[in-house]
Amino acid sequence: xxxxxxxxFSRKYAEGIELTAQQITSELESTLDVYPNPVGEIVxxxxxxxxxxxxxxxxxxxxxxxxxPHRRRALHPQDFQHRDFIDKFDTLKTLNNPINxxxxxxxxxxxxxxxxxxxxxxxxxxxxGKLGTTVVALPAxxxxxxxxxxxxxAKLQEGIRLLRQRNAIMKGEAVTVVYTSxxxxxxxxxAEVKSVDYNTQKVLVExxxxxxxxxxxxxxxxxxxxxxxxxxxxxxxxxxxxxxMYPKSAGKTGTWLPxxxxxxxxxxxxxxxxxxxxxxxxxxxxxxxxxxxxxVEA
Numbered sequence: 001x002x003x004x005x006x007x008x009f010s011r012k013y014a015e016g017i018e019l020t021a022q023q024i025t026s027e028l029e030s031t032l033d034v035y036p037n038p039v040g041e042i043v044x045x046x047x048x049x050x051x052x053x054x055x056x057x058x059x060x061x062x063x064x065x066x067x068x069p070h071r072r073r074a075l076h077p078q079d080f081q082h083r084d085f086i087d088k089f090d091t092l093k094t095l096n097n098p099i100n101x102x103x104x105x106x107x108x109x110x111x112x113x114x115x116x117x118x119x120x121x122x123x124x125x126x127x128x129g130k131l132g133t134t135v136v137a138l139p140a141x142x143x144x145x146x147x148x149x150x151x152x153x154a155k156l157q158e159g160i161r162l163l164r165q166r167n168a169i170m171k172g173e174a175v176t177v178v179y180t181s182x183x184x185x186x187x188x189x190x191a192e193v194k195s196v197d198y199n200t201q202k203v204l205v206e207x208x209x210x211x212x213x214x215x216x217x218x219x220x221x222x223x224x225x226x227x228x229x230x231x232x233x234x235x236x237x238x239x240x241x242x243x244x245m246y247p248k249s250a251g252k253t254g255t256w257l258p259x260x261x262x263x264x265x266x267x268x269x270x271x272x273x274x275x276x277x278x279x280x281x282x283x284x285x286x287x288x289x290x291x292x293x294x295x296v297e298a
Contacts, residue, residue, distance in 0.1 A: 023115075028114070032118065033253075045073055072132070074127040075283040079256075080278050080280070082275070084274050085266070086271060088271065102274045103261035104261075119234060122250065122282070123138060142288070149296060150295045150296050160213065175247050178243060180219060182297050188208075243292070246290045250289035250290050251285045253281065261276045
């Protein structure tokens with residue numbers, strides 16, 4: 001059991017156990033296409049590239065032959081599992097059995113991990129080739145430099161331009177923008193965003209940006225524990241934060257083992273154990289469908 005359980009020992013006046021401040025659900029899992037029912041240590045999806053229509057240049061001549069380009073992308077699972085113990089004698093000293101709250105906390109950790117896996121996949125290396133061993137990095141052409149400015153309307157416009165320039169947005173397809181509360185605060189003060197002349201949503205009344213400029217905005221924060229240790233979700237190098245923009249078809253997620261919290265009795269230890277586990281992966285499908293927006297965060 002957690003060696004910090006003593007903080008919950010009852011002296012007849014504790015009213016309950018609650019989760020400390022944390023993100024409970026995944027913000028990004030629904031923003032990408034899903035690979036259905038993946039099985040095995042690696043799965044692939046195949047892609048057909050661009051062809052150009054050829055002119056007919058004469059009568060009774062050979063029809064031109066084209067080689068239709070084929071590509072494939074690899075999707076790997078990442079396995080996650082850990083456990084914590086709940087001692088029967090410790091539960092006798094608490095007014096509230098902590099098993100249910102332990103399960104909630106550990107499952108919430110799994111939901112946040114999904115977002116981290118997705119962000120790392122979209123900004124990091126993708127894998128292509130027949131065996132899925134060829135590494136493809138996100139090219140510099142898909143990165144908007146910080147320009148010594150924060151998250152601006154001009155950067156949002158440039159991101160949409162980059163996607164549209166390569167026909168990366170299908171008709172009616174949702175585009176997701178991922179940033180932190182720091183960028184959200186900056187962007188809420190942009191005239192075009194807070195004015196109802198440009199935006200159907202009263203941003204300053206709602207307190208957040210839901211949709212704007214054909215984009216859905218998702219706020220993902222760094223993960224802090226109770227000791228102020230931090231895991232960066234969106235990369236932060238010195239004062240430069242890397243934000244994200246992408247349509248739903250930019251990549252895929254796959255779930256080999258759904259996130260679950262298992263509670264089991266361990267006979268040899270004579271304790272309960274809470275075991276959260278999942279097998280989940282994400283992969284970028286096309287570089288032209290992902291834009292990295294670098295901003296100053298200071």
